[in-house]
Amino acid sequence: MKKKRLLLVAAVAAAMSITAGCGIKTDTPIIGKIAGLDSDEIFKVGELICPKEEYMLLFMNTQNQYKKDFGKGLDWNAAVTEDKTLQDVVREQAKEELSVIYGLAELAQEKQMSLSAEEQAAAESAAKEFYNGMTDEERDYTDSSLKDVENLYTKMLLAKKVKTDISKDAGKDISDEQARVIKIQYIHMNSKNQTQKKIRSTFDEVTSVVNGGYQEFIREAKQYSLDSDLELTLKKNEADKKFQQEAFNLNDGEISPMIQDGTDYYLVYCVSSYLEKETGQNKNALIEAAKQQALDAEYQKFLSSVKTDFNTSAWEKINVSTDAKVQTTELMQGIY
Numbered sequence: 001m002k003k004k005r006l007l008l009v010a011a012v013a014a015a016m017s018i019t020a021g022c023g024i025k026t027d028t029p030i031i032g033k034i035a036g037l038d039s040d041e042i043f044k045v046g047e048l049i050c051p052k053e054e055y056m057l058l059f060m061n062t063q064n065q066y067k068k069d070f071g072k073g074l075d076w077n078a079a080v081t082e083d084k085t086l087q088d089v090v091r092e093q094a095k096e097e098l099s100v101i102y103g104l105a106e107l108a109q110e111k112q113m114s115l116s117a118e119e120q121a122a123a124e125s126a127a128k129e130f131y132n133g134m135t136d137e138e139r140d141y142t143d144s145s146l147k148d149v150e151n152l153y154t155k156m157l158l159a160k161k162v163k164t165d166i167s168k169d170a171g172k173d174i175s176d177e178q179a180r181v182i183k184i185q186y187i188h189m190n191s192k193n194q195t196q197k198k199i200r201s202t203f204d205e206v207t208s209v210v211n212g213g214y215q216e217f218i219r220e221a222k223q224y225s226l227d228s229d230l231e232l233t234l235k236k237n238e239a240d241k242k243f244q245q246e247a248f249n250l251n252d253g254e255i256s257p258m259i260q261d262g263t264d265y266y267l268v269y270c271v272s273s274y275l276e277k278e279t280g281q282n283k284n285a286l287i288e289a290a291k292q293q294a295l296d297a298e299y300q301k302f303l304s305s306v307k308t309d310f311n312t313s314a315w316e317k318i319n320v321s322t323d324a325k326v327q328t329t330e331l332m333q334g335i336y
């Protein structure tokens with residue numbers, strides 16, 4: 001139970017800090033007093049108005065994911081922060097996710113983008129499959145029709161399409177060299193404990209015995225290094241210490257000259273100057289980060305210019321369902 005509690009706290013913290021599936025900040029300016037929205041309308045982004053039914057679909061999906069992960073006996077009134085209960089957090093998470101979808105869909109329309117006939121058909125087909133799989137209790141809880149699901153799925157696909165368009169060229173200039181990952185072993189000594197002359201003598205001796213084939217570098221490192229971690233896997237884009245940066249100049253099996261960084265001294269042995277699998281994974285991560293950065297920049301610029309409104313009073317009256325037959329978590333699968 002304690003482990004589940006810790007996992008729940010971690011999940012809640014993540015939900016409060018990021019927008020799932022998009023990575024865009026949750027502080028979208030769709031907050032404020034009701035102004036021109038009906039009681040069954042939750043928010044407005046530009047010309048797009050989110051009806052309560054669409055919000056309920058995503059809110060249901062979000063709360064059910066918590067039930068699935070942490071058990072159906074969740075205490076929704078449990079305090080998560082000083083002024084928020086678990087129900088408040090889940091309600092807000094659904095709002096943030098949906099507001100981003102609407103924001104991106106509005107941005108797509110501003111860019112004069114629309115779904116192709118094939119894409120629209122895919123949205124309608126997926127909506128029909130989801131709606132037909134809903135229980136009567138889920139339909140009653142969300143008060144949604146097939147058309148509501150179709151409208152939501154259309155916006156999801158449109159949001160996905162504009163995300164792809166914005167970020168399609170980002171990261172193309174990232175090379176294998178920029179993403180290169182290596183493995184090293186090293187010895188760390190400090191002149192506060194020994195003289196520079198003694199450190200240099202030790203490093204020269206280690207280099208001699210290792211290059212002569214008399215001893216493995218790692219055994220020498222265990223004898224002389226101040227650090228307990230003697231082997232590192234390094235990404236070139238994350239190497240921030242001098243000895244780490246200089247390690248990328250070594251070939252397989254090569255030992256560096258003595259590297260001085262203030263009072264710290266290092267001797268580095270290159271186990272592998274190119275880890276192919278890890279480099280590929282790192283390159284993909286850097287490309288995705290570049291795509292996200294491009295998306296964030298354009299989306300935030302768009303948000304600063306678009307008019308928004310949020311129906312706080314209607315939104316705060318929406319509560320989670322404790323009905324065991326309200327359980328689906330498949331709303332966004334395969335769509336967004």
